[in-house]
Amino acid sequence: MNQIKHIIAIASGKGGVGKSTTAVNLALALQAQGAAVGLLDADIYGPSQQKMLGIADGTKPEQQGGQYLLPIKAHGLKTMSMGYLTNERTPMVWRGPMAGGALVQMLEQTLWGELDYLIIDMPPGTGDIQLTLSQKATLAGAVIVTTPQDIALLDAQKGVEMFRKVDVPILGVIENMAVHVCSSCGHTEHIFGELGGERIAREYGVPLLASLPLALSIREQTDAGNPTVAAAPDSPEAACYQQAAAAIATTLGDTDTSAQDFPSITISND
Template identity: 65%
Template sequence: MPLNENAVRAELAAIVDPHTGSDLVAQGSVRGIGLDGDRVAVELQLGYPAAGWHEALAAEVRGRLEAMPGVARATVSVASRVQAHKVQKELTPLPGVRNIIAVASGKGGVGKSTTAVNLALALQAEGASVGVLDADIYGPSIPKMLGLEGRPDSPDGKSIEPKRNHGLQAMSIGLLVGEDTPMIWRGPMVTQALQQLLNDTRWDGLDYLVIDLPPGTGDIQLTLAQRVPVSGAVIVTTPQDIATLDARKALQMFAKVEVPVLGIVENMAVHTCSNCGHTEHVFGAGGGERMAAQYDVPLLGSLPLDIRIREQADSGIPTVAADPASPLALAYRDIARRAAAQLSLQARNKAIGLPNIVIQNT
């Protein structure tokens, strides 16, 4: 076959994006193809942040193209562009925020908040602008996990500036009250507080706002589902049957309000003894995978039961920030790419007018 654009496009169609499960052509990542004699230039643009994968993807595409008959040299550029995606009916996107991702669990103690902050840090490490909203009014933990101190500023007495650390923008009721002050509030006060935290914070050009929900399917979750423009949800569970049973309820709640579930994160999947290296499935095995298969949603990844994750979160420097080159941090980054990739497949929201951010790697 003579070298032409169709032949190049056919070769690109044979390369599957592992984060979406779709090929580069079908998912619309091929932005341009140029031919000059025996030279080929290809421009790719992913719909999600993937700075950690750009170089590997460019190398794979370059190798495939240079193996084609008649190609002496291939030049490949890879960029990412985050778009705003569709939210629930009759809701409009939040100013300054392209996409809201809710992180939920059916029960407490599964490591949801730790997963949420590391997911946010991982999205940022992949090239996105990211914020975190702590929606757990009764038990806020984000300030401690992100090492945030002091009350946020209010330049006009009405709106509040998000606190910033590790490159993230963050807001929590824990920043407005004392660390030991209990929130003895009924449901309506809690939902009003959540809406104020969300709407009164001056979020600045976020690609993603990660909302850490309290466990369960109560007032906060219902408020979020009905009044907050959510683009997608991530469900956190452990492999334990009791945990996945409750996680199913959270998943079904989002399905009822037409918020797409981007996938499931299986936390505390396996423990490796630091002394002898013996591995053990403390909370059972395969629960997240079975749940993902039952509801036809992706298993975004499995994370180990590792003392370092807990220690680093308690210190105010979560794993992705504390040890960015570690296997644990890379696992979070892979999960972040997969979650954002699943969101990139959803319909876009054209009612938002933020400038586009391009993450370039050539």
């Protein structure tokens, strides 16, 4: 862990807003800009990065010394996921402490080596996994993913507030599914609302890192195990991820957070 310069959480208040797709494409974008990047799938109950990265079913990480796991490389990224350790048909029927323990094992017992960034694809919500991560890792910051929809924005606000309570800086907001462009006629339509990501970014005084379209290509490429930044690096969609990655790198600069103490967690009802 002390060889990792920056640990970044990619989070959302609710599921279905494209958080995992954003995480893998941000990781690839940072790598394309010359960084050494790892990707940890912290969604214990619904891991998806194995499929998004095109890792074959049944692929298992090698062990070293009977205690440590070697990350699986995909598209140049060092990756770890509960999906590598279980069968795709095996549900993780675990209580919170068990899921938290699994996260800690993947985080601390994976031999990541030297990394500029470890991107952590968080599960949705503000529960055990989020608190466990805040206790066990020194986060350089969090990126909040949302759609423009009012209900999604309400949950995104809870995500921002949670990270604030545990003293994790918000690096910015990424708005997914901002606009749909008809592939036949070119008509644009804001299916899930308009400027929602900009509103929440302005409210909390953080940058809007990117506003991504509701594009069929993003879904198809990610489902095929070849995410957009790798499959179509010159596309407008990839440019949005590259823009967000560059903004994150600029914000973090050369600050090395690996030597800081773990934060203590204090939750109050105020």
